Amino acid sequence: MKGLVPLTLISLKTFESNKDIYQQGLSLLYCILANESQPKFNHANARTQALTNGLLEVLGHAKKSYRDTQSIVVTVKALEEVLITDWAY
16 A cells, blocks of 8 residues: 555656546545545555645646546545545544
């Protein structure tokens, strides 16, 4: 799991202009970072790793470049909600 988050973020940064890759990459990140009832790994560490590797930059690009693509907008909002939960408590 350690290498999956940085690799996904690198891929998103590399293929910024490919909407399909961006959509799939954001969905994958959401699946990794979202809370589960029985987690298989430490979500807080995965989120920290995502932030360290440029998740906010990727989300910013998605908001700017794909604001007319509803599926990407929804996924970005969901990822932002996941990140906010770490600091809400």
